[in-house]
Amino acid sequence: MFHKNIIYIAQLSSVGLVGYGLGQYTSKFKENRDENSLIINGKTVRNMPGLPIFGTVSAAAPFTDSGTTKDRISQIMKYGFPSLDNVRSYDDFVLSYDRRNRVPHWVFEHITKAHIAKNDQVDRSKCDFMPDDSIHPFFKSQNSDYKGSGFDRGHMAAAGNHRIAQKHVEQTFFLTNIAPQVGEGFNRHAWNRLEKHVRKLTKVYDNVYCCTGPLYLPRKESDGKSYVKYQVIGANTVAVPTHFYKVVVGEAPDGSLDMEAYVMPNQKIPEETPVSSFMVPPETIERAAGLLFFDKLHRSKLNRINGKKL
């Protein structure tokens, strides 16, 4: 499988090279323990906080497989990283992994017409959900955590957004890109409609930038106090988010930029509910998630937020 080609350069690089397929004991050596590290295709390219990420890449770890990987990541992350906690990059999306909750903090995609065009070479049914062995066993989710839980393994970067290559769609099935979602009425319906809406934006915008992730929102209980309460599933106690968000920016052919932001509760949603009814101010999501979206995008360049002229 392609993920076995990944070479880990960590503190114990020789172990990382030899340790493949030897199970959980050796895999713990592959985890990079530096919170501020950035791993690009399995290579640690940055482990000093505060250094410019892409300025450091070429000096620290020259890419042997041409410069295209770096270019693609720069393109996906053009408008900034929402945070820098356990960043992982794949061929067509980038994510930050939440080791405490065993789901992503955020997943970033850059989507164009070409990425979602019909492609007979790409077959979703050939894909399998799989654990990402670049995550330390303490923090890694497994298929067994989801089995029998009653929750779907819901994609954050949607499989349907990565149809340029079979390898790309396969990588969306890494469990680092997955969170527990209510299946009936949510993942398979309302959330799927939101994903389709985002794909449709490529008809209007040349470039669509999409950030997706979970939320754990407080709820007032009968004692009048607010609590954050969420279920955990499986032996690895994977968190079941209370809500999910999407923050999307579209770049029009004339260069103008529009933003849309959505929050949906992780529950059965009535069929007739329009996608637009889940729009929220992006700042609400930033405050709730502890993230800053499109930080490098000057707000003065934004034409509209949630369809409203600024």
Added chain:
DNA sequence: TTTCCTGT
């Protein structure tokens, strides 16, 4: 169509 599940 795309999102998944379980049972065989």
